[in-house]
Amino acid sequence: xxxxxxxxxxxxxxxxxxxxxxxxxxxxxxxxxxxxxxxxxxxxxxxxxxxxxxxxxxxxxxxxxxxxxxxxxxxxxxxxxxxxxxxxxxxxxxxxxxxxxxxxxxxxxxxxxxxxxxxxxxxxxxxxxxxxxxxxxxxxxxxxxxxxxxxxxxxxxxxxxxxxxxxxxxxxxxxxxxxxxxxxxxxxxxxxxxxxxxxxxxxxxxxxxxxxxxxxxxxxxxxxxxxxxxxxxxxxxxxxxxxxxxxxxxxxxxxxxxxxxxxxxxxxxxxxxxxxxxxxxxxxxxxxxxxxxxxxxxxxxxxxxxxxxxxxxxxxxxxxxxxxxxxxxxxxxxxxxxxxxxxxxxxxxxxxxxxxxxxxxxxxxxxxxxxxxxxxxxxxxxxxxxxxxxxxxxxxxxxxxxxxxxxxxxxxxxxxxxxxxxxxxxxxxxxxxxxxxxxxxxxxxxxxxxxxxxxxxxxxxxxxxxxx
Amino acid sequence: xxxxxxxxxxxxxxxxxxxxxxxxxxxxxxxxxxxxxxxxxxxxxxxxxxxxxxxxxxxxxxxxxxxxxxxxxxxxxxxxxxxxxxxxxxxxxxxxxxxxxxxxxxxxxxxxxxxxxxxxxxxxxxxxxxxxxxxxxxxxxxxxxxxxxxxxxxxxxxxxxxxxxxxxxxxxxxxxxxxxxxxxxxxxxxxxxxxxxxxxxxxxxxxxxxxxxxxxxxxxxxxxxxxxxxxxxxxxxxxxxxxxxxxxxxxxxxxxxxxxxxxxxxxxxxxxxxxxxxxxxxxxxxxxxxxxxxxxxxxxxxxxxxxxxxxxxxxxxxxxxxxxxxxxxxxxxxxxxxxxxxxxxxxxxxxxxxxxxxxxxxxxxxxxxxxxxxxxxxxxxxxxxxxxxxxxxxxxxxxxxxxxxxxxxxxxxxxxxxxxxxxxxxxxxxxxxxxxxxxxxxxxxxxxxxxxxxxxxxxxxxxxxxxx
Numbered sequence: 001x002x003x004x005x006x007x008x009x010x011x012x013x014x015x016x017x018x019x020x021x022x023x024x025x026x027x028x029x030x031x032x033x034x035x036x037x038x039x040x041x042x043x044x045x046x047x048x049x050x051x052x053x054x055x056x057x058x059x060x061x062x063x064x065x066x067x068x069x070x071x072x073x074x075x076x077x078x079x080x081x082x083x084x085x086x087x088x089x090x091x092x093x094x095x096x097x098x099x100x101x102x103x104x105x106x107x108x109x110x111x112x113x114x115x116x117x118x119x120x121x122x123x124x125x126x127x128x129x130x131x132x133x134x135x136x137x138x139x140x141x142x143x144x145x146x147x148x149x150x151x152x153x154x155x156x157x158x159x160x161x162x163x164x165x166x167x168x169x170x171x172x173x174x175x176x177x178x179x180x181x182x183x184x185x186x187x188x189x190x191x192x193x194x195x196x197x198x199x200x201x202x203x204x205x206x207x208x209x210x211x212x213x214x215x216x217x218x219x220x221x222x223x224x225x226x227x228x229x230x231x232x233x234x235x236x237x238x239x240x241x242x243x244x245x246x247x248x249x250x251x252x253x254x255x256x257x258x259x260x261x262x263x264x265x266x267x268x269x270x271x272x273x274x275x276x277x278x279x280x281x282x283x284x285x286x287x288x289x290x291x292x293x294x295x296x297x298x299x300x301x302x303x304x305x306x307x308x309x310x311x312x313x314x315x316x317x318x319x320x321x322x323x324x325x326x327x328x329x330x331x332x333x334x335x336x337x338x339x340x341x342x343x344x345x346x347x348x349x350x351x352x353x354x355x356x357x358x359x360x361x362x363x364x365x366x367x368x369x370x371x372x373x374x375x376x377x378x379x380x381x382x383x384x385x386x387x388x389x390x391x392x393x394x395x396x397x398x399x400x401x402x403x404x405x406x407x408x409x410x411x412x413x414x415x416x417x418x419x420x421x422x423x424x425x426x427x428x429x430x431x432x433x434x435x436x437x438x439x440x441x442x443x444x445x446x447x448x449x450x451x452x453x454x455x456x457x458x459x460x461x462x463x464x465x466x467x468x
Numbered sequence: 469x470x471x472x473x474x475x476x477x478x479x480x481x482x483x484x485x486x487x488x489x490x491x492x493x494x495x496x497x498x499x500x501x502x503x504x505x506x507x508x509x510x511x512x513x514x515x516x517x518x519x520x521x522x523x524x525x526x527x528x529x530x531x532x533x534x535x536x537x538x539x540x541x542x543x544x545x546x547x548x549x550x551x552x553x554x555x556x557x558x559x560x561x562x563x564x565x566x567x568x569x570x571x572x573x574x575x576x577x578x579x580x581x582x583x584x585x586x587x588x589x590x591x592x593x594x595x596x597x598x599x600x601x602x603x604x605x606x607x608x609x610x611x612x613x614x615x616x617x618x619x620x621x622x623x624x625x626x627x628x629x630x631x632x633x634x635x636x637x638x639x640x641x642x643x644x645x646x647x648x649x650x651x652x653x654x655x656x657x658x659x660x661x662x663x664x665x666x667x668x669x670x671x672x673x674x675x676x677x678x679x680x681x682x683x684x685x686x687x688x689x690x691x692x693x694x695x696x697x698x699x700x701x702x703x704x705x706x707x708x709x710x711x712x713x714x715x716x717x718x719x720x721x722x723x724x725x726x727x728x729x730x731x732x733x734x735x736x737x738x739x740x741x742x743x744x745x746x747x748x749x750x751x752x753x754x755x756x757x758x759x760x761x762x763x764x765x766x767x768x769x770x771x772x773x774x775x776x777x778x779x780x781x782x783x784x785x786x787x788x789x790x791x792x793x794x795x796x797x798x799x800x801x802x803x804x805x806x807x808x809x810x811x812x813x814x815x816x817x818x819x820x821x822x823x824x825x826x827x828x829x830x831x832x833x834x835x836x837x838x839x840x841x842x843x844x845x846x847x848x849x850x851x852x853x854x855x856x857x858x859x860x861x862x863x864x865x866x867x868x869x870x871x872x873x874x875x876x877x878x879x880x881x882x883x884x885x886x887x888x889x890x891x892x893x894x895x896x897x898x899x900x901x902x903x904x905x906x907x908x909x910x911x912x913x914x915x916x917x918x919x920x921x922x923x924x925x926x927x928x929x930x931x932x933x934x935x936x
Binding site: 024025026027028029032033034035036037040041043044055056057058059060061062063065066067068069070071072082083084085086087088089090092093095097098099109110112113114116117118120121122123124125126132134136137138146154156157158159160162163165166281282285286287337338369370371372374375381384385387388389391392395399400401402403404405406407408416419420 | 492493494495496497500501502503504505508509511512523524525526527528529530531533534535536537538539540550551552553554555556557558560561563565566567577578580581582584585586588589590591592593594600602604605606614622624625626627628630631633634749750753754755805806837838839840842843849852853855856857859860863867868869870871872873874875876884887888
C-alpha cells in the first residue's frame with residue numbers, strides 16, 4: 001500500500017518539474033522529450049527510416065508487453081538500475097510491475113516463455129523493436145527518463161558470424177540513412193581481450209578490476225592507468241608486466257600485433273582476431289566501407305556481459321557525447337529465465353534514437369510538419385463536394401491528402417499550406433476552376449492555368465512530381 | 469514514500485498472476501496481451517494497415533510523452549478512471565506521474581502547451597497515434613490493463629463538418645482494410661437529442677439522468693425504461709410525456725420524424741439532423757456506402773462529453789462485445805488546460821485495436837511470422853560470401869531479405885523457411901549452383917534449374933512475383 005497522503009496533487013508535481021513557472025499541468029516534464037510539431041515530424045521520419053532498414057534486413061517487429069515484473073527486471077543480483085515501479089492509483093496498491101529500462105530483458109523473457117515453456121517459438125528469431133525504455137531516476141538536466149531505442153537482435157542456438165554481420169550492417173545502414181554527421185564504429189572481441197590477459201598471465205579473479213582500469217584509457221594517460229592498476233590490492237604483477245599489458249591495449253596498429261598475440265600459441269586471441277576479420281569481410285561484401293570500423297582493444301565496456309564481438313559507435317565530431325549505437329554478442333541471457341534454453345545465444349544492438357535526435361535532429365528539421373502530400377481546400381462551402389471528390393480520387397492514386405477543415409477562405413488555406421510545409425495545394429475556386437500549385441516552386445512564377453476535374457488535378461500533380 | 473516492505477518480490481507477483489503455476493518470471497501477466505510469433509506478425513500488419521490509411525487521409529504521427537501528471541489525468545472532477553501511478557524503485561519515491569488511460573487528455577495537454585503557451589503549433593492539426601493506453605485495474609479475466617488504440621483527431625478553431633467526415637471516413641476505411649467481419653456505425657448527434665428533450669419540455673437538470681436510462685434501450689424494453697424514468701426523484705413528467713419521449717428514441721424509421729421533430733420550430737434538432745445529412749453526403753462522395761451507417765438516437769453514451777456528432781461501431785455478428793471504434797465531436801477539452809484556447813474544438817475517434825484483434829485477429833493468422841520476402845541460406849561456410857552478395861543485391865532491389873544465421877545445413881534452412889512462412893528461399897549450394905524456390909507453390913513440382921549469379925536470382929524471383 002502506498003500511503004494516499006503522498007500521492008498526486010502538489011508535491012509530486014514540484015518534484016517532477018521543479019521550476020516554479022512550470023506548475024501548469026501541460027508544462028514539460030524533465031527527462032521527457034518535448035517535441036514541437038516540426039520535431040515530431042522529423043522524429044517520425046527517423047523512426048520510419050530505421051524501421052525500413054531493419055525490415056530490409058529481414059527483422060520483424062516484436063511488441064513486448066509494456067510492463068514486466070520488477071523481480072524479473074532486477075534479476076538475481078538485484079542490479080542497480082533505477083526503475084519506475086507501477087502502482088494502482090485506486091487504493092494505492094503496488095502491482096509488482098515496472099517499466100522496462102531496456103528491450104533486452106523483456107526480449108529474453110519473451111523467448112524464455114514462448115520457446116522455453118510453450119515450445120511455440122521458431123529460432124533463430126530476428127526481431128526489431130523501436131520503442132520506449134525508462135530510467136526511474138530523479139529528474140535532472142540532460143538525462144532522459146524515457147527514450148526511444150531502436151533495437152535489433154537475432155536469437156537462436158549456434159548462431160554463425162553471419163548473425164553478427166547482419167546486425168552490424170543493419171545498424172550501420174540505418175545510421176547512414178539518417179541525416180547525421182559522420183560516425184565510426186569501435187569494435188572489439190572478448191576473446192582478444194581474454195587472450196591478452198592470459199598471455200600476460202593475469203589470474204582470472206583480477207580480470208574485472210583490470211578491465212575497469214583499461215576502460216579508462218580513452219580518458220586517462222597510459223601512465224595514469226598503469227598507476228591505477230598497480231594499486232589493485234594483492235595484484236601479483238610487476239610494473240614490467242603491467243607495461244606489457246598496456247602495450248597491447250594502446251597499440252594503434254593492430255596488424256603488427258598479429259605475430260605475437262594472434263598466434264596458435266594463443267588460440268583464444270587468434271579466434272577472436274579471425275572472427276573480427278571474417279566479420280569485416282562480410283560487411284565489406286554488404287557494401288560497408290572498412291573505414292567505418294576501428295578495432296579498438298581498449299573498448300572493454302560490457303565485457304562481463306558480452307561473449308563475442310562488442311561495439312560502440314561515435315559521432316566523429318562529438319565523441320565526447322558517448323556512443324550512439326552499441327551492442328554485441330551475448331550468450332547467457334535467455335537461459336536465466338528458462339533452464340532448457342541455456343544453449344540459446346543472441347547478437348544485437350541498439351540505436352539510441354532519442355539521444356541521437358537530440359544531438360543531430362536539427363539537421364532534419366524542415367518547414368514540413370505533415371505526412372500529407374497535398375492539401376485540398378475550397379473557396380466556399382458550395383465547392384465542398386467537388387473538393388472531397390478530388391481528395392478521394394487522389395487518395396485512390398496513392399497521394400496522401402489532407403482536406404482543409406477550418407472555415408473556407410482561400411488566403412487562410414494558402415497560409416495553412418505554408419504552415420504545414422505541404423508540397424502541393426489544390427483549391428476549388430469554382431466548380432470549373434481548380435487551382436493546383438506546387439508549393440516548392442517560387443511564388444513569382446506566372447499564375448498556373450486552372451483545371452476543372454479530378455483527373456486533370458492528378459495529371460497536373462504528376463507533372464510536378466516528374467519535374468521534382 | 470512507498471513502504472518498501474510491500475514492493476516487488478513475492479506478493480505483487482501473486483497479485484499480478486494469481487495462478488500458482490504462473491510463478492515463473494516470464495509467465496503471462498493478466499490483462500496484458502501475450503502474442504505468439506504468428507500473432508505478433510498479424511498484429512504488426514494490422515498496425516501498418518491502419519497507419520497507412522490514416523496517413524492517406526493526411527494525418528501525421530504524434531508521439532506524446534508516455535507519462536503525464538496524475539493531476540492532469542484526473543482532472544478537476546477527480547474522475548473515476550483507475551490508473552497506474554509511477555514511483556521510483558530507488559527510494560520508493562512517488563513521481564506524481566501516471567500512465568495515460570487514453571490518448572485524448574495527453575493530446576489536449578500537448579495542444580495546450582504548444583499552441584496555448586508557446587504559440588508554436590499550427591492549427592488545424594490532424595494527428596494519429598497508434599499506441600498504448602492503460603487501465604490501472606486489478607487483474608481480472610477478460611479485461612485489458614494495457615491495450616493499443618489507434619486514434620485520429622483533428623483539432624483547431626472553427627472546424628467544419630469536413631473534419632467530422634474526414635475522421636469518420638478514415639476510421640471506416642481502416643476497418644475496411646482489416647480482415648474483420650462486417651461492421652456498422654451507429655451515429656447520433658447531440659443537437660438532435662437535446663432537441664427532443666426540449667420538445668418534450670424536460671428541464672435541463674434531469675437530462676443526464678434521463679439519458680442514462682435512454683442509453684439502456686439497447687438492453688431493456690421501452691416499458692422497463694419508462695418505469696426507470698418515472699422513478700427519477702422529483703421528475704415533473706407525466707407517464708404520457710415519458711411515452712412521447714420514448715416514442716422519439718425508439719422509432720426505427722427516422723425520416724418519418726422529419727416533420728414533427730426536425731422542423732424550424734425546433735432549430736437545434738433541425739441543425740443536428742441537417743449536419744448528419746451533410747456528413748453522410750460527404751461520406752458517400754468518399755465512397756463509403758450509406759449502408760455502413762445507422763442513425764441511432766438511442767446511442768447517447770458520452771453525450772455529456774461530446775458536442776456534435778457521436779458514433780460507435782459494432783461488429784454485425786458480435787454486437788454484444790461492444791463498440792470496436794468510437795468517437796465524436798468535442799469542444800471543451802483543450803480549454804481546460806489553456807484559457808486562451810477555449811475556442812479550439814476537436815473531432816476524432818479511435819479503433820480499439822487490441823480488443824478488435826482479440827475478437828477478429830484469428831482471421832489474419834497465417835503461417836507467416838516474418839517481414840522478410842526471401843530467406844537466403846548456404847550449404848557450407850564456403851558459400852557464405854556469395855550468399856551475402858546475393859542478399860545485398862536483392863536488398864538493393866527492394867526485397868526484404870533474411871540470411872539464415874544458424875549452422876549451415878540445407879535441410880535446416882528449408883525447415884526454417886517453412887517455420888517463417890517466408891515466400892521465397894535462395895540456397896547457395898555451390899558457387900555456380902544457386903537454388904531459388906517459391907515456397908508458396910506445391911513442393912511436388914519438378915526441381916527448378918539452378919542459377920549462378922545474384923542477377924539471375926533476382927530475375928527468377930521476379931518471375932515468381934509476376935506469376936503470383
